[in-house]
Amino acid sequence: MRMKSQYVFVIAVLAVVALYFIVRSLFGLGHHEGAQAKPTAPALPSVQAQMVPEVVRQYDVVVRGRTQATRSVVVRSETAGVVAAAPVLQGSTVQAGQVLCRLSVDARQAALDQARAGLKSMQLQQQGSVELASRGFRSQTQVLQTQANLDAATAAVRQGEIALAQVNIKAPFAGVFDHRDAEVGTYLSPGQSCGTMIELNPLLVVGDVPETQAASLKVGAPATARLVSGQVLNGRIRYVAHDADPQTRTYHLEVAIANPRLDVRSGLSAEVHIGAGSGPAHLMPVSAMVLDSAGRQGVRYVLPDDRVAFAPVTVVEETPAGVWVTGLRGPVRLIVVGQSFVADGQKVRVALAR
Structure with missing residues (x-):
C-alpha cells in the first residue's frame, strides 16, 4: 500500500527536529547559549575631561562706556549789546580768558570817563575839607560827608x-570752543549764549557698573580704555557713585585720562578694563558651562573616584582663549564633553579630551 504524500511530509519534519536535538546534545550547544544569556552589568556613561590648573590672575572689571568732556559750559553774556567781533572760530582750541565774543562798547567808555572825572573832583574836595578842618574852618561832620562822596x-x-569789561565774553577755562551761538551783528541780552566750551584735558571715560561689581572698584584704581578706533588709553578712576540708578541698579563710574593734545574726542565708544585685585582663577572653554537644577551657572568636573560633581562659578573675564572663572579650588578634571548628560554623584568612564 502506498503512503499518502501528506504523511511523508510530516514524517520528514519530525525526523529533522529529532536530528537537531540529537546534534545539539552531542556538541553542548545548549550549555553555550545558556552561558551567553547571563545578564551583564550596565555600561558606565562616558565623558571627556581635561585637566584645568589653578592660577593666580589679576581680576578685571569690564565696563562698556564712552568718552566725555570733563566740563561743558554754555558761555553767556552778562550785559546787553550787539556782537561787534567774533575772533574765535568754533572748534578752535582756546586758553582761559581768551575773548570768544566782543560786544559793542556803546556809551560804556564815556560813562567810565565821566565817573573818573567825578572821582578826581571828589578827591580834591576831600583834600580841601581836611585842610580846612585842621585850621578849624570845617567841622568833623563836613569832613565825613566829603569822604562819603x-x-x-x-x-x-x-x-x-x-x-x-563785560563787553568781552571770555573763555572760563582752557579747552575747545565747540559751538558758536552768536555771530557779528547778533543782539545779546543778559544770559544769552555766545557759544559752548568743553574741556578735554583730562578726558573722562564714563560708564555704569553692575551692583555685583561696584564694591570691588576703588577711587584711584588703574584703568585701561580701548576706543572703537582701537586706540588704547590709560587712566585712573576718579569717581564711583554711592547711590545706584533706581531703574538699572547700576553705579555711575568716571575714569580720568590725560589728553594733552586734545586729539581724543568726546562721545567715542570705549571698553574699559579696571583692575579689581587678584586671586585664584581657572581658564576654561565657555562651552563647558552648564546650569544646575537650581538655575545656578557652573561647571561639572570629575572627582578622584570618577564621580561627577557640580561647582557654581563666576565669570570674571572673557578672552578669545576662553573664560576666566572663580569658584573652583586647585586643579580640576573639567568635563568638556557630555557634561549635560550626567548627574551629580554619578560614576562615569573618563576619557582625555582631544
Missing part, C-alpha cells in the same frame, strides 16, 4: 570798569 565816586568808577 569820595567813596561813592570810587564805586562809580569801579562800576564803569566792570560794565566796560
